[in-house]
Amino acid sequence: MRLLHFLAFVPLAVHGQNLLVPLVTTASRIESTATDSTHTISRIPASFLEENTRRTLPEALQFTPGILVQKTAHGHGSPFVRGLTGRQNLLLVDGVRLNNSTWRGGPVQYWNTIDPYSIDHLELVKSQGSVLFGSDAAGGTLNASSKSADFDDFDDDTLFHHGSAYYGYRSNGNGSHIGRIEDAFGVGGKFGLFLGLSAKDYGDIRDSAVGRMRGTGYPEQDLDFRFDLALDPQTTLTLLHQQVNQDEVPRWHSTLANPGWQHAGHLSAPGTWLARTLDQERSLSYLRIDRENTDASLVKRCSATLSYQTGRDSESQIRSATDHRYQVAEVDTLGLDLSFESPIGNDDLVYGIDYYHDRVDSEGYRKRGAGALLPDPSNRPLADDSSYDLFGAYSQYLWRPHDAFELSAGARYTHAAAELGRYYDASTRTDAFDAGRDWDNLVGSLRGLYRLSGSWSLYGGASQAFRAPNLDDLSGNLTTRSGIAATGSADVAPENYLTYELGVRHASERTSLNLAIFHTDIDDLIVAVPTTDGGATTVATNGRDGYLYGVELEAAWTFHPCWTLSGFAAWQDGRTATNTFIGGPLLDEPASRLLPLSGSLALRWTAASEKFWIEGRLLASAEENRLNISDRADTQRIPSGGTPDYHVWMLHAGWRANEHLELTTGLENLADSDYRIHGSGQNEPGFNAILGAKVMW
Numbered sequence: 001m002r003l004l005h006f007l008a009f010v011p012l013a014v015h016g017q018n019l020l021v022p023l024v025t026t027a028s029r030i031e032s033t034a035t036d037s038t039h040t041i042s043r044i045p046a047s048f049l050e051e052n053t054r055r056t057l058p059e060a061l062q063f064t065p066g067i068l069v070q071k072t073a074h075g076h077g078s079p080f081v082r083g084l085t086g087r088q089n090l091l092l093v094d095g096v097r098l099n100n101s102t103w104r105g106g107p108v109q110y111w112n113t114i115d116p117y118s119i120d121h122l123e124l125v126k127s128q129g130s131v132l133f134g135s136d137a138a139g140g141t142l143n144a145s146s147k148s149a150d151f152d153d154f155d156d157d158t159l160f161h162h163g164s165a166y167y168g169y170r171s172n173g174n175g176s177h178i179g180r181i182e183d184a185f186g187v188g189g190k191f192g193l194f195l196g197l198s199a200k201d202y203g204d205i206r207d208s209a210v211g212r213m214r215g216t217g218y219p220e221q222d223l224d225f226r227f228d229l230a231l232d233p234q235t236t237l238t239l240l241h242q243q244v245n246q247d248e249v250p251r252w253h254s255t256l257a258n259p260g261w262q263h264a265g266h267l268s269a270p271g272t273w274l275a276r277t278l279d280q281e282r283s284l285s286y287l288r289i290d291r292e293n294t295d296a297s298l299v300k301r302c303s304a305t306l307s308y309q310t311g312r313d314s315e316s317q318i319r320s321a322t323d324h325r326y327q328v329a330e331v332d333t334l335g336l337d338l339s340f341e342s343p344i345g346n347d348d349l350v351y352g353i354d355y356y357h358d359r360v361d362s363e364g365y366r367k368r369g370a371g372a373l374l375p376d377p378s379n380r381p382l383a384d385d386s387s388y389d390l391f392g393a394y395s396q397y398l399w400r401p402h403d404a405f406e407l408s409a410g411a412r413y414t415h416a417a418a419e420l421g422r423y424y425d426a427s428t429r430t431d432a433f434d435a436g437r438d439w440d441n442l443v444g445s446l447r448g449l450y451r452l453s454g455s456w457s458l459y460g461g462a463s464q465a466f467r468a469p470n471l472d473d474l475s476g477n478l479t480t481r482s483g484i485a486a487t488g489s490a491d492v493a494p495e496n497y498l499t500y501e502l503g504v505r506h507a508s509e510r511t512s513l514n515l516a517i518f519h520t521d522i523d524d525l526i527v528a529v530p531t532t533d534g535g536a537t538t539v540a541t542n543g544r545d546g547y548l549y550g551v552e553l554e555a556a557w558t559f560h561p562c563w564t565l566s567g568f569a570a571w572q573d574g575r576t577a578t579n580t581f582i583g584g585p586l587l588d589e590p591a592s593r594l595l596p597l598s599g600s601l602a603l604r605w606t607a608a609s610e611k612f613w614i615e616g617r618l619l620a621s622a623e624e625n626r627l628n629i630s631d632r633a634d635t636q637r638i639p640s641g642g643t644p645d646y647h648v649w650m651l652h653a654g655w656r657a658n659e660h661l662e663l664t665t666g667l668e669n670l671a672d673s674d675y676r677i678h679g680s681g682q683n684e685p686g687f688n689a690i691l692g693a694k695v696m697w
Helices: 003-007 046-051 471-475 629-633
Strands: 041-045 067-073 076-081 090-093 119-126 140-146 159-170 176-187 191-202 218-232 235-250 261-263 266-268 275-292 301-320 323-344 347-368 386-402 405-419 423-425 430-432 437-451 456-467 477-480 484-487 495-507 511-523 526-530 537-542 546-560 563-579 586-590 598-606 612-621 646-658 661-668 688-696
Touching: 041 046, 046 119, 076 140, 386 471, 526 563, 586 629
Parallel strands: 090 140, 484 537
Antiparallel strands: 041 119, 067 076, 119 140, 159 176, 159 688, 176 191, 191 218, 218 235, 235 275, 261 266, 275 301, 301 323, 323 347, 347 386, 386 405, 405 437, 423 430, 437 456, 456 495, 477 484, 495 511, 511 546, 526 537, 546 563, 563 586, 563 598, 598 612, 612 646, 646 661, 661 688
16 A cells, blocks of 8 residues: 555544643743644653653654654664754753764764653754754754653652663564663652663564664663752752763664665665674763742743763774774763743743853774774864854743734844864875864744634744854764765855744644644755765765755544544655765755655554553555655665655554553554665564563552
8 A cells, every 4th residue: 555545545644642732841941832832843751652662762753743763773863854854953851952063964873862761751843943942953953851750749848759660572683672760759849869770682673575684783771860959949959960871883784784675676785894883872961950930020930051961972894804994083062051031011031041062082093904903094083172162142032912812033143163173184185283163143033823713723933043064064074875985174154044834733622633834945055065076975065055845734533532543644845956066067956865755543542441552553654766866876775766665554552450560562563564764774673562561669
């Protein structure tokens, strides 16, 4: 069955979360309901991740319209949000930026370094723009809110203690094992301490066509800690620490373990290297003070956050018996965020400043022939002994002239500065040094909401976004796509975006619907362009203008107290104009890795006692054959002629046996279909049985 035929019988589709209207903060930095937002928002609670057995944070977005969850590897998911990915989307944890100056172009693996088991809920704001959170928020802003002890939910001055232990098993391939233990205690209204530990051992996945994909599994260890203390009834201090370690995450598509793939006349090339793995380590710590004034103060709410992050990425490439390469990059980030909310009559003004400073060390090594692994400047992934500063000041005014109408207008000033240390200059084949670059930017946003009735509303507006060149743009020296060498350029300028959006939203006790259309104009997109006609080496340069547009529809209907039908449908298109090679002619072509017509339909039954539930789902995608030059050159990931269509059936169920035990199960890819998500480096798992048990105290 092709998706086009399927959608002829399915007018509505969404990801099927409950119909209760959640509170959100990311879209405006002011707590409000999702139905009152001037943006398209998806809020995904931890319960949705557990019930649908999502393995990673990127996979948590798989049932969200407008998202293409590309996976270079099984541990390297990078969502495309409205046609943009990687460093063109902004990733936050509790409002703290995780994007830093080392993030490379195209898909990145860093979204997979957030442990989904440590998250209370996710808020994805599409096309938010850069006013509230700064550079990079072109496609979307994802804020991952951490779990806490929830000490405010308990009676004042009452001791509390709660926790849980979880074990999950995934049958596909050699099997995968996931363990998680959480514990929390404190005094109601006074303080709460939360500690979480996760251990994961993912086995090699299996596909019905390729068979066992050897070298797709990896281990992971995660730690998260959070302490909340009420300094007084209006003031809370929060201390958080998160730590993630992933060892030897393979890039299977590059290696000899990849035999190639053939499906419905489409063919992807086999890998050629002996091995290619990445180690990833990341930590985040922050200290935050929040205060909410209950009296008629000039400042209603204020927050101050001091954060410190570390990251270490190392890649090992064994290209042949006589060519071993190793790259490592380490970044330390210090951040400061001050935000305020002031009432002005019936209106609100949000304003603040933020500052992030990166310190980066980088080195490359290479073994040639029978020699030892020695330092090699030509293999250094980006400029060593470098720094990057990002400062912003912003304000946004929310005007409510009438109960049925509200308008938000905001602006941000940004200053970005890069100081480059040693980096490899491919033209001279020697180390080079650069004094640095800096940029200033001013962006704005104007959006509105009009309530047509108690359940219907219109929303939309225009939002500007920008992305300042980072250290990878300026000095990157990496291998991308199917073995293509990509280098940076110190001459690139910032990217600029302007998104127009219009949506209609409906929410009632039994039904919900959201329909949104968007159009994004792109100016000075930084792209990798071959240095010569047909060459295998590219250099970063500002492409010409481009655009993206699309439509997203999601809906849910509780047609019986026990039954809910939900689903989504989405489609995107777009084009960019880029030189075929440096100094070559301009080529107008499709944007890279566009979202094909995609959809999902889910039917859920929940027992009246709410102790048992079962949900069946169909996930489907049309063929994607709109390819540009770089897509066609990515032969190990994108098959000839494009990525074939697919439809996948899955079944999930859960049983709350008592207040101390929950059991979940999933049967995914019931038909053992052979399929690949567009742009990914490996096929998705075939039939997979998933079992989970959670003990609570």
